[in-house]
Amino acid sequence: MLGEFDLIERFLKPARVSAAHSGVALGAGDDATVLTPEPGHQLVVSVDTSLVDVHFPADAPAEAIGHRALAVALSDLAAMGARSRWCLMALSQRHDAFADEAAATTWYADFSRGFHALCEAFDTVLAGGDVTAGALGISVTVMGETPSGRALTRAGARPGDVIAVTGALGGGAGGLHLWQRGERDMTHPLVKRYLLPTPRLEAGLRLRGLASAAIDVSDGLLADLGHLRRASGVGAELDEAALPPAAGLLEALGEREAVAAMLGGGDDYELLVTLAPDNVAKARQALAKCDVALTVIGRCSEQPGVRGVEAAREGWQHFQGERP
């Protein structure tokens, strides 16, 4: 069977990068990696763990598992308006998960292809990796940079600010719903949203300086809006009819469940932002350059709590409990 060092050498090795731009002063082959941040910048760091049967289904393709583990971690950098630069990965996988070495090799090659392709798409260097025997799980630490003092946070929203969301909602929950009912077409738009999400890194960069607060939608719109509201000390009035549904969501779930999925489904990895009303048009223009829509879905208020979504509360709680 493949040993730990074989695995790291063959599949988890840091991608070859031009030393001048990678910021990797000392890479693989020593006890730790030495990184050089840009002068005048702050490091923005986050870690995310993806566990089989908790965060992704056991029968998901290995390539998607690799992609998704990195994508969900990068989404947190997007929410901070950070440029992604480096990541570290700790993988655990059972030694007895495969029938033979050929099956193991195929799995690791597919997993690593999904992971490295996303690294490349977002100029992120895998700066170190570790492999352990255990239930399938991937911990990814991502490191990005913002000019000092410029990171977006959850805490800047003010009463009167507009609440807006990038892209579309409900795709994560819709894709999970279809997967649980046997859909295995990886090109289905909802399955793609669930298993191959795209972190909104470029949108996050463009919103820096325009948004007053930001968070990524990982736990569900209402849950993540709750985090942002508490950090900022504001309430929210939402316009349920304005929520932008993911392509195919209404057809897959019906209208009532689609609204519940948009409010509570999670796994959408869109950005939820607040903006001074004057900045909305500028933000839309900026995001149009990276082909990302921005939809206004409500407004921050002084009155605490959330108004405008009473009808969907029951369905929202239902989705809070649904996992692979």
Ligand SMILES: [Mg+2]
């Ligand atoms: Mg987050």
